[in-house]
Amino acid sequence: xxxxxxxxxxxxxxxxxxxxxxxxxxxxxxxxxxxxxxxxxxxxxxxxxxxxxxxxxxxxxxxxxxxxxxxxxxxxxxxxxxxxxxxxxxxxxxxxxxxxxxxxxxxxxxxxxxxxxxxxxxxxxxxxxxxxxxxxxxxxxxxxxxxxxxxxxxxxxxxxxxxxxxxxxxxxxxxxxxxxxxxxxxxxxxxxxxxxxxxxxxxxxxxxxxxxxxxxxxxxxxxxxxxxxxxxxxxxxxxxxxxxxxxxxxxxxxxxxxxxxxxxxxxxxxxxxxxxxxxxxxxxxxxxxxxxxxxxxxxxxxxxxxxxxxxxxxxxxxxxxxxxxxxxxxxxxxxxxxxxxxxxxxxxxxxxxxxxxxxxxxxxxxxxxxxxxxxxxxxxxxxxxxxxxxxxxxxxxxxxxxxxxxxxxxxxxxx
Numbered sequence: 001x002x003x004x005x006x007x008x009x010x011x012x013x014x015x016x017x018x019x020x021x022x023x024x025x026x027x028x029x030x031x032x033x034x035x036x037x038x039x040x041x042x043x044x045x046x047x048x049x050x051x052x053x054x055x056x057x058x059x060x061x062x063x064x065x066x067x068x069x070x071x072x073x074x075x076x077x078x079x080x081x082x083x084x085x086x087x088x089x090x091x092x093x094x095x096x097x098x099x100x101x102x103x104x105x106x107x108x109x110x111x112x113x114x115x116x117x118x119x120x121x122x123x124x125x126x127x128x129x130x131x132x133x134x135x136x137x138x139x140x141x142x143x144x145x146x147x148x149x150x151x152x153x154x155x156x157x158x159x160x161x162x163x164x165x166x167x168x169x170x171x172x173x174x175x176x177x178x179x180x181x182x183x184x185x186x187x188x189x190x191x192x193x194x195x196x197x198x199x200x201x202x203x204x205x206x207x208x209x210x211x212x213x214x215x216x217x218x219x220x221x222x223x224x225x226x227x228x229x230x231x232x233x234x235x236x237x238x239x240x241x242x243x244x245x246x247x248x249x250x251x252x253x254x255x256x257x258x259x260x261x262x263x264x265x266x267x268x269x270x271x272x273x274x275x276x277x278x279x280x281x282x283x284x285x286x287x288x289x290x291x292x293x294x295x296x297x298x299x300x301x302x303x304x305x306x307x308x309x310x311x312x313x314x315x316x317x318x319x320x321x322x323x324x325x326x327x328x329x330x331x332x333x334x335x336x337x338x339x340x341x342x343x344x345x346x347x348x349x350x351x352x353x354x355x356x357x358x359x360x361x362x363x364x365x366x367x368x369x370x371x372x373x374x375x376x377x378x379x380x381x382x383x384x385x386x387x388x389x390x391x392x393x394x395x396x397x398x399x400x401x402x403x404x405x406x407x408x409x410x411x412x413x414x415x
Contacts, residue, residue: 006062013065014096020068023051023075025097026214027128029082029090030105030147031121032260033207034059035235036199037105038081040211043228048220049076057235059083064093077218084124086115094131101217102128102154103139103210107146108259122146132156137217139210142167159217161209169213176202178250178271178352186212186222193222197229200239200250202270203263236387237359239267244371246349248273253357253364257285261297264356269304273352278305279339281357281364282312295320302326305354307346311339312362313380336363337378340370347371363388 026045028038035057042053052075054067059081071078080097084090107122115121129138129150136156141147143162151158161169169188176182182199185192186209197208208229215225234240237254252264261283268276278301286293294314298321301308307329310318315332322330333339347353357364365388369375376397377388388394 006065009062009065009069010092010096013068016071017068017096017098019073020071020075020078022073023071024077024101024218025099026077026079026101026103027082027094027097027099027131028079028103028105028210029084029125029128030141031108031125032257033105033204034081034083036204036238037103037207037210038079039235040207040229040232041103041214042077042079043232044211044215044220044225045077045079045218047215047224047228048218051075051077051079053079054081057081060085061089061093064096068096082128084115084121087120087124090124090127094127099128099131100133100136101139101214102132102136103214104129104141104147104150105206105210106141106144108257118146122150126150126153129154137214139213139217141206141210142170143206157217159213161213162206167209169209169216171205171209174202174205176200176204176267176270178267178273182208184208186226188212188216188222191222193226195226195229198232199234200241201263201267203266204234204239237365239264242368244368245347247347247351247353247371249353249355249368251355251365251368253281253355253362254359256281256283256356256358256362258283258293258297259285261300261356264354265300265304268301268352268354271352274350275307275348275352276305277307277309277343277347277351277353279309279311279343279353279355279357279364279367281310281355281362282314284358284361290314291317291320294318298330299324302330305329307331309333309339309342311336311357311364335378335380336366340367343367344371359387360385365389366394369394 028034067080082093107118130153132138132154134155138154138158140160142160142164160167171184171186174184182197182204184195186195212225237251239252242249294317298318302324310332355364360383376395377393379398
C-alpha cells in the first residue's frame with residue numbers, strides 16, 4: 001500500500017512539475033552539510049525572489065514529490081536537498097526535479113556502508129551535475145577533488161567555490177574561535193565583502209560559499225548574500241550552542257561518522273573557554289577494528305579537551321587511550337544517565353561541553369535537558385530520529401516488560 005501511495009504522489013508531482021517551467025529548481029547533494037547549504041541557498045535567493053525549499057532534513061526520494069507539489073507557478077525558485085541511500089537512489093528524484101542548478105557540497109565517508117568507496121559515492125552524487133541542462137549551472141566545491149572532477153560531466157556553466165584562490169567564489173580571513181562565530185571575507189572578481197554568520201566552526205565556510213556562489217549565478221550581489229547569511233541560525237544538533245546551568249553545550253549529536261569528528265574537535269581546539277569537555281557517543285562509518293578507532297578518537301580528543309567522556313555500549317572501546325599522558329581525564333560510561341550523574345558533579349559555570357554523538361544511538365541531548373529540569377526517559381534502545389526535546393516520552397519512564405519486575409533498560413526519573 002505504501003509503495004502504491006508513493007507512486008501516486010510521484011505521478012501527481014510529475015504532472016505538476018511540467019507546469020513549472022519558469023521556476024528554477026536547485027538540487028543540493030553531497031556527503032555532509034546538505035541541509036545547512038540548502039537553507040543558506042534559499043536564504044540568499046529569497047533576498048531577490050520568492051520561492052520555497054524542502055522542509056527540514058527531508059531529503060529522501062518520497063519527499064521530493066511533496067516539495068514539488070508545494071511549488072507555485074509564480075515562484076522564482078525551489079531548493080531541494082537530495083540524499084542518497086545507495087547506487088541508483090538519486091535516479092528518480094533527479095528525473096522528477098529536473099534541476100537547472102546543481103550544488104555539490106563534498107564527498108566523504110558518511111555513506112560508507114551504502115557505497116563502500118568514495119568514488120562510488122561521487123558517481124551517485126555526480127548524477128545531479130550530469131542532469132543540469134545546457135543553460136543550467138553547477139556549483140562545485142573546488143577544495144574537494146572528487147567534486148571538482150564533476151565539472152567534466154556538466155553540460156552547462158560551472159561556478160566553483162572554496163578556500164583556494166582559484167575558485168570563482170573564495171574566502172579569506174576565515175575565523176571561528178568560540179565565543180566568536182564564523183566570519184570571513186568573500187571574494188568574487190572585484191567584489192569583496194565581510195561576512196558575519198551565526199555558525200560555530202570554520203568547516204561551515206563551504207556551505208556559506210556554496211550559497212554565495214549560487215547567488216552569483218542568479219546575479220545577486222555579494223553584499224546581499226552576506227546580509228542573508230547573517231540571519232540564518234545553525235540547525236539543531238549541528239554545532240549549535242545551548243546553555244544550561246551556566247554551562248554551554250555545543251550540540252553536534254545528529255550523527256557521528258568518523259569522518260565528521262575531526263571538524264568538531266577542531267572547533268573545540270580553537271575555542272576559548274576556562275575548561276573544555278568532549279562527550280562522544282557512538283561512532284559510525286569506519287573501517288578497521290572498533291577498539292582501534294575509538295582509542296584513536298579518544299587520543300585526538302584528549303589533545304584538545306580537558307576531559308573526554310565516551311557514552312554508550314561501545315564506550316569501553318576507548319580503553320587503550322588511557323596510556324595517553326592525559327589518560328586520567330578519559331572516562332567511559334555505558335549509559336547516558338551514568339554520564340549525566342558524572343557531569344552533574346563535575347561541570348561548573350563557564351565550562352564548554354561538546355556533544356558529539358549519533359542521534360538514533362545515543363540521544364545525548366538528555367545530558368542538557370537533565371540539567372534544566374526533571375526528565376524520566378533514559379532508554380538505551382529508543383532508535384527514534386527526533387530529538388528528545390520534541391519527544392513525548394521524555395517525561396515517561398520505561399515500563400517493565402510483561403512478566404518482569406523491572407525493565408531491562410531504563411531508570412527512574414531524575415531528582
